[in-house]
Amino acid sequence: MKSREMREEGSGRKRLQRESGGGEEAIAQDRAAEELRKSEARFRNLADTAPAMLWVTEPDGSASFISRGWYEFTGQTEEEGLGKGGFCWLDAIHPDDCERAGRMFQDANEKRRPFTLDYRLRRHDGEYRWAIDAGRPRFGPNSEFLGYIGSVLDITERKRAEVALRESEEKYRTVFTSIDEGFCVVEMLLDEQGKPHDYLFLEINPMFEQLTGLRNAIGRTARELVPGLEEFWVEIYGRVALTGEPVRFEHFAEPMNRWFNVHASRVGDETSRRVAIVFTNITERKRAEVLLAAEKKVLELIVTGAAMPEVLDTLMRETEAQSTDGMLCSVLLADEKGQRLLHGAASSLPPAYNEAIHGIVIGPSTGSCGTAAFERKPVFVTDIAADSRWADFKDLATTHGLGACHSTPILSSQGRLLGTIAMYYRRPHNPGAHDRQLIERAAQLAGIAIERSQAEEALRESEARYHSIFEKAVGGIFQTTLDGKYVAVNPALARMYGYDSPNDMIATITDIASQLYVDPGRRNEFLRVMQAQKEVTGFEALVYRKDGSFMWISESARTLRDQTGTVVGYEGTVEDITERKRAEGRLRATLDHVRALSGRLATVQEEERARIARELHDELGVKLTCLKIDLSRVMSIIGNRVRADLRAKLNDRVRSMVGQVDSTIASLQRLVTQLRPALLDDLGLVAAIEWQGRDFQKRTGISCTCMTNADDIAIAPDRATAVFRICQEALTNTARHAQATAVTITVTSQPDSLQLVVADNGIGILDTKASDRQSLGLTGMQERAAQCGGTVTIEGDPDKGTTVTLCLSVGGGQPES
Secondary structure, eight states: OHHHHHHHHHHHHHHHHHHTTOTHHHHHHHHHHHHHHHHHHHHHHHHHHSSSEEEEEOTTSOEEEEOHHHHHHHOOOHHHHTHHHHTGGGGGBOHHHHHHHHHHHHHHHHHTOOEEEEEEEEOTTSOEEEEEEEEEEEEOTTOOEEEEEEEEEEOHHHHHHHHHHHHHHHHHHHHHHHOSSEEEEEEEEEOTTSOEEEEEEEEEOHHHHHHHOOOSOTTOBHHHHSTTOOHHHHHHHHHHHHHOOOEEEEEEEGGGTEEEEEEEEEESSTTOOEEEEEEEEOHHHHHHHHHHHHHHHHHHHHHTTOOHHHHHHHHHHHHHHHOSSOOEEEEEEEOTTSSEEEEEEOTTSOHHHHHHHTTEEOSTTSHHHHHHHHHTSOEEESOGGGOGGGTTTHHHHHHTTOOEEEEEEEEOTTSOEEEEEEEEESSSOOOOHHHHHHHHHHHHHHHHHHHHHHHHHHHHHHHHHHHHHHHHOSSEEEEEETTSOEEEEOHHHHHHTTOSSHHHHHHHOSOHHHHTBSSHHHHHHHHHHHHHHSEEEEEEEEEEOTTSOEEEEEEEEEEEEOTTSOEEEEEEEEEEOHHHHHHHHHHHHHHHHHHHHHHHHHHHHHHHHHHHHHHIIIIIHHHHHHHHHHHHHHHHHHTTSSOHHHHHHHHHHHHHHHHHHHHHHHHHHHHHHHHSOHHHHHTOHHHHHHHHHHHHHHHHOOEEEEEESOSOOOOOHHHHHHHHHHHHHHHHHIIIIIOOSEEEEEEEEOSSEEEEEEEEOSSOOOHHHHTOTTOHHHHHHHHHHHHTTOEEEEEEETTTEEEEEEEEEOOOSSOOO
């Protein structure tokens, strides 16, 4: 970009020179400039079509040209590539390589020497590719430094190839000594006719000796190492050496009693007679394949439901066929009490012997099988005639030609004794690892067969019991699909719903939600609960009977799942609760009636209290006041008409009577206030409660604090009375039972509600006492609140005391019944 601006500036100067009559020199300069432009155009075209990404920098290191290949590779625009003062190309380099690449470039630029560096370059699709960047310095006619010209090449594939080559070489160095396969190189030996007759071991790896058991093989021939070597090995390796065709095969080496999987290929050109051999010992695999085939056969019998005697007999025959020592197998089954062993399967043993040991007692010295069952662990008896555990049975065994017996207990998946499996030998013998493995696997399969057979029998019995319960149950039982169809119903449920039979009900009701539920939304609620909780208990609904009448039911159900755990339906029970619902309705009506009577009684009681308070105040109060006035007038009337000593006594007596009248008036005022405090009617609820708190503190000596967020509360008179009485009862309970030293009364008023909280610091009421319906004071508070549509909660804590909380709306009107 910088050079382009310089060229444009130079062209401008030359035009000025021509216009001012520069002459031939100006023309020559124009021609040179034109040649320069053509040269730069050819360079740019060459650079843009070159397979490498080319670039040019200025002396300060900033890029002045980057070929099109760079932009196509990185996805940068020309402005982005040449931005940041000509260093924006660094943005396309991997962050982990960017600093190193920039530092190496700047170092080379300062020293003005060629450089080569590699880094990871971001391709336009975001993938980072390895690139090699090479640059050489440019110098002018007078050796002035002009910057660098260089190229960038994608070398990712080369990098990968180099890594692969290094890994391959490393693997090759370690494979020979570390692989778990046998490896050797042999030289085929030919006779005079050019026919292979033996082979010489030239090289072996450590696994060779371990897998073959052959020692010191290098420099020796195969026939020397393995007497009786089969011609097969010489022929097949000779064919590989002569034809160059590699082979892979499996073969049994009889002299070594081992199976091998072998791959052989010629080493060198067609004149070479060397063969590289890679092999593995597959003896255990081959035995396992035979064992697995036998087990598959037995398992197929189990799965297809073959009788247990057939399964066990097949298992014994297959196990015997795989033994290398002539094993004879027997299975004995534990009886239901786990006390005796019964004949199960032993087709290779003499029938008379099987009959003789049928029913032997499980105990510590009852042969191999009885002892193994008793001890719950394998018992190995290598010589029956010499073992004390066979003292009572050795004559029986030797008579039938049995010299050794090794028994393993058969246990269920829960550890329960199912029986025993034994391997007999005709002579004293200690079985090898192969036979021991056979008997262990056979014991596992026998356990599966026996346990499955017992489980199937138990299942049949369980299904029979379930069917009996299902058919004879008094309550309703059902199974449904997810979409609301009955799969099964018992006769009791069909009768409950008024259908002739379970089949009639299943055929008639094809959509439970719409045909059974009076309110279809209850079915949706049932499904919602089932999905959330996987089961539901006591779900009540109103349903139709077949004749269209209604009945109330209570359902309890759980989800049904298939073998994969997917929910496929629901099952449960149904109870007819119609009579209970009717009784509940009657009870609610009675309760509402009682509550209405209670509310009316409270209203009448308050009215009577107010009337009595007025009469006491208006009549008795006035009369007591008149009496006090009359007594005072008596003193003035007596005057000096009597002696001084008698007058003094009369004065004392009159003053005493006046004091009694005053005391009576005070008691009367207190009684009037308790019956119906005038403050409640005159100054409102807040003032009445504050007076009540002060009076409580004065009478009991218990500190009482009143707090409120309002000076007065607009509330219907009947509700104000209820709040006042609830507060009064709470304070009374505190004085009687709380053993408190302080009480706090809090009245909180909201636009449409009121909350009263009476909290003490006493011993705290017990939960059982707070919910005791026999406590008239607590019940009275709750009933008063209920009549006003409010609630009272009572909470006790031994460390915090008791808190009574009243919540109700402050709307006007009559109390709710």
